[in-house]
Amino acid sequence: MDQQFTRRKLMRTAGAAIAAGTAIGSLTEAASAQTVGKTLLIVGINCSPRKGKTTAAALQTALNAAAKVDQQIDTRLIELAGMNIGVFDPANPAASQGNFKDLIPVLSDAKVAGIILGTPVYFSNMSSQCKAFLDHCIVFRRNFALSGKVGGILAVGGVRNGGQELTIQSVQAALLCQEMIIVGDGKPTGHTGATLWNPGNDDITGDEFGLDTARNLGRRVAEVILK
Ligand SMILES: Cc1cc2nc3c(=O)[nH]c(=O)nc-3n(C[C@H](O)[C@H](O)[C@H](O)COP(=O)(O)O)c2cc1C
Secondary structure (H helix, E strand, C coil), X not given: XXXXXXXXXXXXXXXXXXXXXXXXXXXXXXXXXXCCCCCEEEEEEECCCCCCCXXXXXXXXXXXXXXXXXXXXXXXXXXXXXXXXXXXXXXXXXXXXXXXXXXXXXXXXXXXXXXXXXXXCECCECCHHHHHHHHHCHHHHCXXXXXXXXXXXXXXXXXXXXXXXXXXXXXXHHHHCCCCEEECCCCCCCCCXXXXXXXXXXXXXXXXXXXXXXXXXXXXXXXXXXX
16 A cells, blocks of 8 residues: 555656656657657667667667658767766656756657667666666656557667567567567567677678667567557
8 A cells, every 4th residue: 555655756757857857858858859850759769878889879770771761761879978868766767867858759649650679788688877767758658659669679788688578578578568569570580589799890881780780670660650
């Protein structure tokens, strides 16, 4: 009973944070400008602490493939690197959000039909930035603001089999709680999501298999959105 009460209280507090988020402008304006003439937006979230590196490159590959599916589809890459997103504090979720509050109006926008979340593999699982992001997504769960949006996951590791699939499944588990529609990489690779390999020089261009999974993931997210 006590546990239920605490949970309800937490959700109410999180709801207040959603309302506060509507006042934040810059990211929302940028998204609107990009979607002129387009009706569907797929957002890539890069959860690497390193901006523009291998996870970003893999996400851009997936987004490019998604954009090719239909001219209604626009894409946008958001880098969490450099954003100050705190470790989720259930005693004071709004205060621990930091810059996450800037993302609230962006991600809950009805134009956002899909989210492709990319994370580097850190010790066979997601990055700290990714976990913090997913925990703060509790603000969306009060009204299931992400319900029905299509989600695809991408993981880049330093070795071929470094835990990419476990990482993908961990992120999927969190997004399933949001009532999102989770898809894997589409055929012909057809598994849990995009699994890429950084051979150590931050250059994934030689990872043909991994890049194929990224393209197939982007295409699959777009195709399911259109359905
Ligand atoms: C703390 C830490 C832990 C890591 N653990 C793994 C791991 O378990 N498996 C793996 O394949 N790569 C691991 N890596 C390598 C990264 O996943 C890899 O370098 C990735 O390309 C980094 O993504 P980025 O270029 O977007 O930053 C680890 C790297 C760091 C810094």
